[in-house]
Amino acid sequence: MKTIQLFDKGVYAPVIFLLLALFISCEKDSEPEKQSTDPVEGLKKIHEFADDSHTVAAWNETGEFRLGYTKVYFTVQDKDGKYIDSAELNAFPEMDMGMMKHSTPRSEITKVEGKPLYEAYYNFLMYSGQGNGVWYYDLSYTVGNAAGSFDDVVIDVKNAFRPDGTTPVTIIKTFVGTDEKRYVVTLVEPLHPKVGVNDITAYIHESKSPEYPALEGSFTLKLDPRMPSMENHSSPNNVDLTWNAAEKIYRGKVNFSMTGYWKLNLILQDDSGNIIYGNAITDGIEASSLFFEVEF
Amino acid sequence: MKNKQNAMIHKVSSLTRMLHLAFMLAVPPLYAQPQDTTKTVELNEIIISAKTGIHRDRQAKPNASVEEYLQTDGKVGMVKRGAYAWEPSINNMTTERISITIDGMKIFHACTDRMDPVTSYVETVNLSKVSLGSGFEANPNATNNIGGSLDLHLNRSGFCGDGFSANANSGYESNGNLWIYGADIAYANERFYLNSGYFHRNSGNYRAGGGETVRFSQFTKNNVFTNLGIVLKTGHELEGSVIYDRAADVGYPALAMDVATADGLITSLSYTRLFAGMALTKWETKVYYNNIVHIMDDTKRPPEEIVMHMDMPGESRTAGFYSTLSGNAGRHRFSLNWDGYANRSYAEMTMYPADPNEKTMFMLTWGDIRTLNTGLFFVDEYQFNHNHSLRLSAKGSFQRDGVNDKKYGWNTLQMFYPEMKQYKNRFTGNASARYRFRKDSWEANANAGYGSRAPSGSESYGYYLYNTFDAYYYLGNPNLKHESAIETGLSFAWKPGALELKAEASHFYFTGYIIGKIDPSLKNNGLHMNFGEEGVKVYQNIPHASLLNTSLLLKYRFLNFYTLNGKATYARGRDNESASLPLIAPFGYDVSLRFAGNRFVAEAGIAGAARQTDFNPEYGEDETKAYTVINLSAGYSFRVKKTVVNLNAGVENLFDTYYSTYADWKNIPRRGRNVFVNLKFNY
Numbered sequence: 021m022k023t024i025q026l027f028d029k030g031v032y033a034p035v036i037f038l039l040l041a042l043f044i045s046c047e048k049d050s051e052p053e054k055q056s057t058d059p060v061e062g063l064k065k066i067h068e069f070a071d072d073s074h075t076v077a078a079w080n081e082t083g084e085f086r087l088g089y090t091k092v093y094f095t096v097q098d099k100d101g102k103y104i105d106s107a108e109l110n111a112f113p114e115m116d117m118g119m120m121k122h123s124t125p126r127s128e129i130t131k132v133e134g135k136p137l138y139e140a141y142y143n144f145l146m147y148s149g150q151g152n153g154v155w156y157y158d159l160s161y162t163v164g165n166a167a168g169s170f171d172d173v174v175i176d177v178k179n180a181f182r183p184d185g186t187t188p189v190t191i192i193k194t195f196v197g198t199d200e201k202r203y204v205v206t207l208v209e210p211l212h213p214k215v216g217v218n219d220i221t222a223y224i225h226e227s228k229s230p231e232y233p234a235l236e237g238s239f240t241l242k243l244d245p246r247m248p249s250m251e252n253h254s255s256p257n258n259v260d261l262t263w264n265a266a267e268k269i270y271r272g273k274v275n276f277s278m279t280g281y282w283k284l285n286l287i288l289q290d291d292s293g294n295i296i297y298g299n300a301i302t303d304g305i306e307a308s309s310l311f312f313e314v315e316f
Numbered sequence: 317m318k319n320k321q322n323a324m325i326h327k328v329s330s331l332t333r334m335l336h337l338a339f340m341l342a343v344p345p346l347y348a349q350p351q352d353t354t355k356t357v358e359l360n361e362i363i364i365s366a367k368t369g370i371h372r373d374r375q376a377k378p379n380a381s382v383e384e385y386l387q388t389d390g391k392v393g394m395v396k397r398g399a400y401a402w403e404p405s406i407n408n409m410t411t412e413r414i415s416i417t418i419d420g421m422k423i424f425h426a427c428t429d430r431m432d433p434v435t436s437y438v439e440t441v442n443l444s445k446v447s448l449g450s451g452f453e454a455n456p457n458a459t460n461n462i463g464g465s466l467d468l469h470l471n472r473s474g475f476c477g478d479g480f481s482a483n484a485n486s487g488y489e490s491n492g493n494l495w496i497y498g499a500d501i502a503y504a505n506e507r508f509y510l511n512s513g514y515f516h517r518n519s520g521n522y523r524a525g526g527g528e529t530v531r532f533s534q535f536t537k538n539n540v541f542t543n544l545g546i547v548l549k550t551g552h553e554l555e556g557s558v559i560y561d562r563a564a565d566v567g568y569p570a571l572a573m574d575v576a577t578a579d580g581l582i583t584s585l586s587y588t589r590l591f592a593g594m595a596l597t598k599w600e601t602k603v604y605y606n607n608i609v610h611i612m613d614d615t616k617r618p619p620e621e622i623v624m625h626m627d628m629p630g631e632s633r634t635a636g637f638y639s640t641l642s643g644n645a646g647r648h649r650f651s652l653n654w655d656g657y658a659n660r661s662y663a664e665m666t667m668y669p670a671d672p673n674e675k676t677m678f679m680l681t682w683g684d685i686r687t688l689n690t691g692l693f694f695v696d697e698y699q700f701n702h703n704h705s706l707r708l709s710a711k712g713s714f715q716r717d718g719v720n721d722k723k724y725g726w727n728t729l730q731m732f733y734p735e736m737k738q739y740k741n742r743f744t745g746n747a748s749a750r751y752r753f754r755k756d757s758w759e760a761n762a763n764a765g766y767g768s769r770a771p772s773g774s775e776s777y778g779y780y781l782y783n784t785f786d787a788y789y790y791l792g793n794p795n796l797k798h799e800s801a802i803e804t805g806l807s808f809a810w811k812p813g814a815l816e817l818k819a820e821a822s823h824f825y826f827t828g829y830i831i832g833k834i835d836p837s838l839k840n841n842g843l844h845m846n847f848g849e850e851g852v853k854v855y856q857n858i859p860h861a862s863l864l865n866t867s868l869l870l871k872y873r874f875l876n877f878y879t880l881n882g883k884a885t886y887a888r889g890r891d892n893e894s895a896s897l898p899l900i901a902p903f904g905y906d907v908s909l910r911f912a913g914n915r916f917v918a919e920a921g922i923a924g925a926a927r928q929t930d931f932n933p934e935y936g937e938d939e940t941k942a943y944t945v946i947n948l949s950a951g952y953s954f955r956v957k958k959t960v961v962n963l964n965a966g967v968e969n970l971f972d973t974y975y976s977t978y979a980d981w982k983n984i985p986r987r988g989r990n991v992f993v994n995l996k997f998n999y
Contacts, residue, residue, distance in 0.1 A: 184673040215679065216727025217734075249624075249669035250677060256732055275731040277780070280669065280677035315675050 059103055059137045063093060069159065069170040074098055076109070076161050076170065085155070087147045087180040088191035089208045089223070094129060094138040096161055103136035104163050113142055113157040113175065114230075125204050125225035125232035143192055143206040143223060147179035182281070182315045190313045194227060197288065197296035202227035205241070205288065207312040208269065213276055214316075220274040222261055224288070237263035242287040244301055244308070245274050249281060252306055261286075281315040283307055360448040362389050376919050376949040377964060379487040379496045379994045381517075382435050382443065382468075390867045390883050391450055391464065393901055397981040398568040399492065399522050400535040401436035401578075405979070407450060407822060407865045408887045408900045409463025412772040412830070413799075418468045419557070420457040420602060420640070421584055422657040426610035426632035427575075428681045428774065428781045431568060435468070437561045437580030437608065439515045439539040441498050444471040451803040451822060452709070452748035452765035456653035456693045457638050459713055460744065460769035462801045462824065470557055472543045473502040473509040482999040483513075491968075491990035492522035492533065507547040515539040521567070524985035525974035532567030532574055532616070553588040567616075570981035571784050573628065576613035582606040596643040608632045624670070630663035630682065647699045656690035660720070661773050665780070681781055683725015685773040686739075687717040705752045712745040715770050719777050728779055729794065736794045740776075744768045744798055759809040763822075768800035775830050775855040783832070785898075785981055786936030788853040790832045797857050801826045816871035821864065829861035829891065861897060863889040879910045888930060898935035901978055902928040908947075918950040919966075928978045938983070943975035949992075962996040 064083030069076050079093040096107040109129040114121050125143040132139050148155050155177045160169035182189045191207045208221040224239055225232040241261035247253045261272035276282060285308035287298035298310035362385055377384070383402040387394045394402040395410060406414045416434050417423070423434045449455050449465035458465035480503050487496035500513025517537045521529050538561070545555040559582040566575040586602035612628040636657025643650055663682035669675075691713030699705045718739030719725035726738050746767020753760045771793075774781055778792035805822035832853035870882035883906040889897030908921035924944035931937035949966025972989040980986065 182673075183675055187673065214727065215724055217731055247677070249671065249674060250667070257734070277728060277731065278665075278667075278677045278679040279675060280667075281674050 059135045060093070060095060066092070067173070067175075069173065071168045071170075073166050074104070074161065074163060074168060076159060076168075078159075085142070085144065085175050085177040087144050087177060089206050090142045090144060090177075092140050092142060093132070094140070095136065096138075096163060098163075105131070105136035106163065107138065108162045109138050109160070111140065111157045111159045113144075113155060115146060115153040115155050117151050117153040121230075123230045123232065125206065125223065125227075125234070127234075141208075141223075143204065143225070144177045145192060145194060145204065146177070148175070148177045150179075182313065189315070190311065193310055193312070195297050195310065198294070199290075199296060201296075203235075203288065203297065204232060205286070205310065207284070210274065210314060212316070213274075213282075213314050215276050215278060218274050218276065220261060220272045220284070221264075221267075222270045224270060234268075236268060237265065238291040239263070239270070239296075240289045240291075241270055241272070242289060242298075243272055243274060244285040244287075245276070246283050246285055246301065246307070247278075247280060248283055248306065252301070253277070276316075279316055281313070284312040284314065286310045286312070360389065360391075360450070362386060362392075362446040362448060363444075376917065376951060376966060377992060377994060378440075378962065378996060379485060379498070379992075380440065382438055382440055385440065386435065386446060386466070389448055390869065390885050391448060391865070392466075393979055395430075395899060395979045395981065396977075396984070396986075397431065397570040398535075398566070398984070399519060399530075399533040399987070400537070400563065400566050400568075401432055403430055403433040404435055404466065405899065406448065406464035406466065407824070408863060408889060408897075410899065412775060413461065413463040413769065415454060415458035415461035415465040416468070417455060417457050417465070418582060419470045419584060420455070420467060420638050420655075421582070421604040421606065422457065422459070422634050422636050422655075422659070423580075423582065423606045423608070424632045424634055424659050424661060424773075426578075426608040426630040426661070426663070427612070428628070428630055428663045428778065429571065429573075429612075429783075431566075431571065431575060431612070432578050432608070432610050434608075435466070436563065436578070437582065438468060438559060439498075439517075439537070439541075439561065441500060441513050441515045442471055442539065442541050442559055443468050445469050451763070451805065451824070452746040452767045453707075453750060453763065456640055456651060456695070456711075457655045458711075459655075459657075459689055459691060460715075460772070461746075462767065462769050462799065462803075462826075470541075470543060470559075471511075472545065472555065472557070473504040473511040475506050475509055475545060475547055475553070476504050477506055478502070478504045483997065485994065485996035487992060487994040489519075489990050489992040491987050492519040494519040496994075509545045510543070512542040513540070522990075523988045525969060525972045525988035527972075527988065528974075528985070530569050530985060532569045535563060535566040537561070537563045551590045551592065553590065554586070555588065556583075556585045558583050565616075570984045572617075572782075573612045573614045573626070574616055576611040577609070578611070579609045580606065581608075591643075594643070595645040596641060598642045599640070600642075601637070601639040603635075603637045605635045606633070625668040627666040627668075628664065628681070630661070632659065632661045634659045648696050649699075650694070650696040653693040654690070655693070656688075658689075659685075659687045659773075661685040661687075662721075678724070679728065679779060680721055680724040681779050682773060683719040683728070683777060683779060684721035685717065685725075685777050686720045687715060687773060689713055689715040691745075703753060703755050705754075707750040707752070708748075710745070710747040711767075712743070715742045715744065716740065717742070717770065717773070717776065725777070725779075729777060729792070732791065733794055740794065742770045742798065744770050748803065757810055757812040759807075759811070761805070761807045763803070763805040765803040766800070767803075768798040770798060771796040771830055771855065778855075780852075783853075783936075786853075786934070787850050788832065788834075789851070791835075791852055791854045793855045796830060796855060797828050799826060799828045799830045799857065814873040816869070818869040819867075820869070821866045823865075824863040826861040826863070827859065828857035829859075830855055830857055831861075831891070831897075832856070833858070859892045861889065861891045863887065863897065863900070877911050877913055879912065880907075881910065882907045895934065896930040896932040896937075898932055898937055899979055900930065902926050902930065902940070915953050916951070919948070921947045923947065925977060931978070936982075937978075940976060940978045940980075940983070943973060943977070945973050945975065946970040958999060960998040962994070962998070964994040964996075965992065967991050 060079050063079040066078040075097045077095050094109050096104040114123050124145045127140050129138050129140040156172050156174045158171045180189050194204050196202050204225040206223045210218040224235040243258045243260050255275040255277045259273035261270040264271040288296040298308040386392045393405040396402050425432045447467040454461050454465035455467040482501045484499045495518050498515040502511035521533045541559040543557045561580040563578040584604035589599040610630045638655035640653040661682045662684045665679050665681050667677040693711040695709035697707040748765030750763035776792050781790040802825045807820035809818040833856045835854040865887045868884045872880040886903045887901050889900040903926040906923040910919045927942040928940035947968045951964035953962045968990040976983045976985045
């Protein structure tokens with residue numbers, strides 16, 4: 021009988037199919053990246069200014085300035101819309117609080133290798149409107165013999181919130197250390213944390229208003245991530261932040277065992293191990309005076 | 317209520333009866349084989365038969381749960397976390413060290429906290445009997461077993477000329493207000509059978525001895541099944557079965573959470589070729605698929621007892637096949653089996669912080685663990701002559717396992733194990749030999765075996781699995797090596813006429829025994845989740861461990877109708893520092909006197925255990941007190957025209973003793989006095 025023959029021989033086919041279907045994962049490799057000619061692909065425009073000869077625009081991934089670390093890209097175009105890759109740019113942000121003015125830790129604007137694009141970061145200490153302050157900057161450029169400046173441009177620095185959209189999040193911290201110096205520590209990564217192992221990077225600046233010199237090397241940020249809602253649950257094998265000379269940033273590893281709200285407790289130490297700011301977590305002390313917050 | 321080494325009197329299942337007959341005709345056995353000849357492997361059997369007619373050996377409590385049947389065997393224990401879903405142990409070894417199959421099908425629990433041993437996804441009405449393999453002498457489809465194996469045989473009508481039959485049964489138990497209803501129908505002839513049924517159990521909270529109510533011990537269970545068989549042509553049989561089992565609102569008094577639903581869908585299709593007049597007698601090939609979904613629930617607990625609300629669903633899916641060839645050649649009885657399965661185990665944990673604006677905390681406790689396993693098994697039993705026989709068996713398996721989910725599975729484990737690979741390949745295997753000597757009323761057995769098992773999914777890849785017993789979180793260890801063991805055993809039986817005496821001892825010497833140990837490097841790192849629990853344990857291979865199981869059985873038939881059964885067991889487990897292994901039974905005993913007439917049966921029993929002195933606080937154990945309970949039961953059968961009526965009634969724990977055993981999770985008390993009534997109609 022034919023049916024029986026079929027079963028004698030073909031009985032393994034559905035089995036093998038089942039096993040394969042169950043076991044083989046359906047994940048595909050991501051498509052190869054397309055080579056783009058548009059220097060601002062994937063970036064959102066924050067604002068742009070034009071004079072008779074050139075247009076200068078500021079861009080970043082979110083299209084806005086925000087409290088704490090904000091990466092900004094600039095482009096300079098001529099009247100034909102051609103991107104200029106030999107410009108020099110300057111921008112000096114200042115907050116006018118009526119009684120006083122202050123700036124904020126920042127980098128110079130430098131050229132992005134291989135693209136007609138310029139980059140800088142601003143670690144905004146305050147958001148616009150905080151203490152009735154107003155942020156603005158003077159943005160100037162030089163292209164060959166041509167030069168221009170857009171002065172007193174008001175910039176809108178948004179406050180940073182936790183995912184609920186209303187609770188402010190701590191991602192930048194100013195304090196006076198045990199050495200009586202004033203410091204600013206700014207969290208750079210992880211902005212989009214994931215469970216498991218994450219890179220963590222930060223800047224340390226000294227506050228000598230109006231200047232905020234970056235402190236390059238000779239400090240350590242000891243790291244102890246905790247979940248206050250999980251009775252201060254921690255994670256294993258975190259790596260303290262130390263100076264990475266190649267990238268000019270303090271770099272370490274932070275591990276998240278689950279999603280949720282994490283407090284990244286830090287202790288700032290100098291190269292002799294002296295505590296400049298922050299404290300260890302012990303039985304009675306649940307957090308350091310120096311911490312950042314992430315929630316995902 | 318006893319293991320049936322030599323039971324042929326039982327109405328086991330019509331299928332096996334029929335096959336038995338076929339073989340009797342086809343291959344006259346060399347020596348009288350007292351049992352089911354379709355099986356080469358001579359394993360102990362626990363008869364689970366809801367189909368009890370008028371019969372001397374019928375069960376005193378036919379509507380007992382599968383677990384209640386299983387624990388009547390001296391080698392089987394039950395770890396209890398409540399009134400439902402007990403976790404079986406064989407030779408004092410639980411889930412990771414034993415293999416449980418349903419008709420040869422692999423099936424794996426879906427709860428990370430072991431709230432759903434696979435035996436909880438079947439009902440008494442689904443089953444006809446259970447083959448119990450001890451140690452490496454296991455069922456052909458057993459994998460990664462050291463302690464033994466259970467194969468639950470489905471209750472198929474079989475190809476016999478019974479025509480139409482129907483059963484209806486109901487039961488009530490006073491303690492917990494447990495109601496049982498069931499009905500099944502069957503139609504069978506020589507070329508076709510179909511049987512189908514429904515079973516329901518529903519219980520409220522039970523009371524411990526003394527009257528205290530054990531909160532969150534309720535449960536509801538529904539089970540439907542259908543078995544179908546067709547003889548395509550003489551010697552060619554096609555059989556299929558589907559079981560759907562759903563437990564709902566199951567309380568676990570020993571745990572912090574209950575279960576909203578536990579669903580099991582178990583399906584199989586098999587093709588059997590029976591050969592007549594050949595060395596090969598049977599070739600069975602089966603494909604199967606099962607899916608288990610287990611949803612934990614803490615919303616029924618009082619809010620003040622909930623530290624944090626959590627959702628913890630789990631799922632386990634298994635697809636597989638096996639193909640078994642059995643035969644007799646000369647004095648050999650042999651069986652060759654190839655099996656394979658693929659399992660995926662996935663479990664989530666979502667924790668809700670007190671502040672509702674805060675993001676939920678999410679993790680995968682089983683990060684989509686995949687296991688692919690295939691193995692070859694061979695067993696041969698050689699009968700030298702009337703007195704001597706030798707049984708040899710061996711199995712070799714290949715296993716590939718790993719964590720398929722990168723985002724929440726592999727990534728999180730890599731925090732602990734930066735070098736961890738996503739998948740691992742392993743080879744495991746075992747070999748065993750048994751020599752049997754029989755002369756006059758004496759029988760002696762000596763057996764030895766060696767084998768290894770791969771670590772379980774939880775042991776390799778579990779992620780923050782909370783164990784309420786010792787209050788530690790358990791972390792899997794992908795670097796675990798195989799656990800291996802040398803098994804040796806001896807037994808002597810003396811059966812002069814009406815008396816039967818049997819002494820048995822088995823010993824396991826483990827190397828690389830896998831157990832959770834405190835990792836000091838994690839302890840002071842705030843790694844625990846701090847809900848009153850101790851910290852984190854990591855599964856590790858300890859250098860060695862040993863486990864000794866001993867038992868003494870007595871059976872005495874007298875005055876035609878009476879049987880005295882006695883059983884005493886003792887076990888001792890030690891780790892490499894001579895400390896006790898967890899969940900090892902202390903000295904226990906069980907004595908019963910049974911009267912069995914054709915229509916009337918009655919039984920009085922006394923069961924108990926000595927004080928547990930060998931316990932280990934490291935694993936959350938404390939001393940368990942000695943206890944003794946007394947049980948009484950009686951049954952009466954009669955016929956009303958074509959219908960057989962069985963009426964059974966009994967009292968368990970007659971004196972309402974408050975007690976708990978070594979295997980009761982967090983010392984939750986057992987049931988106090990319980991009066992049960994079972995009524996069964998068999999048409």
